């Protein structure tokens with residue numbers, strides 16, 4: 001048994017601090033924070049309070065709210081908030097369906113719901129089962145609602161799979177998700193090691209189950225700050241959203257990070273939505289670049305350091 005006492009208060013994600021009070025001792029339990037505790041692992045009825053920045057996907061959101069209620073002691077307080085157009089409008093109804101009496105307010109385009117955990121809750125086990133890790137038969141992959149493109153292969157990924165060069169040596173997949181690209185990369189016997197770097201713990205766990213290959217290493221980490229060096233290649237379908245908000249700089253930081261990780265003449269192969277402004281960053285960090293494909297709104301770019 002762990003010697004670490006279970007926390008009394010918790011926080012999920014990054015709720016705007018001017019909209020809700022977060023207890024000073026709140027422990028982070030979001031899967032998008034490398035090293036954070038897992039909400040799923042908190043003992044039942046152990047928390048006095050939890051603040052949840054509720055995620056946009058409804059199955060994922062109900063899973064998180066259900067786990068928050070499971071972990072709260074009766075009488076404990078739940079504050080959950082989400083932008084109005086990203087699940088906020090449904091929060092109150094979802095909490096009421098679990099048996100909570102909810103006070104709701106609205107500020108800065110967010111819906112903010114607070115509730116006291118009742119003695120008995122209903123439908124919590126069902127919501128937890130619906131949002132739990134699962135094998136998606138169509139893809140033949142372990143996955144979980146909330147993970148990027150959790151139940152279908154992303155069209156950008158599919159295009160990159162069709163144009164993937166045969167790599168050799170040591171490489172990394174930045175933002176590896178469920179490990180779909182990594183699996184294709186490892187199909188080459190000339191690849192000696194591939195490090196999958198991914199911010200989402202749920203995706204890291206799924207990719208471990210999807211890739212039983214001793215050459216694969218898994219890092220639950222932010223690709224922008226990971227210390228990898230002298231790589232022969234990097235592959236990436238870079239993110240352009242951070243916790244639901246479009247962030248074009250994220251892909252640019254991935255390109256800069258890939259350049260730092262590569263040896264001289266090492267290659268980066270990435271897929272990007274055509275409208276993403278990556279060319280300038282690529283030109284600044286690489287000696288040459290080639291567009292391998294330009295189809296259906298996506299570009300596959302190979303850049304040489």
Ligand SMILES: C[S@@+](CC[C@H](N)C(=O)[O-])C[C@H]1O[C@@H](n2cnc3c(N)ncnc32)[C@H](O)[C@@H]1O
Nearest residue numbers: 148157175176177198199200222223237238239
């Ligand atoms: C566009 S998806 C690609 C996933 C997978 N490679 C595929 O092609 O299906 C981008 C991935 O990057 C992850 N991600 C987002 N920000 C990250 C960061 N700062 N460091 C590492 N991974 C990140 C996301 O969780 C997501 O799984």
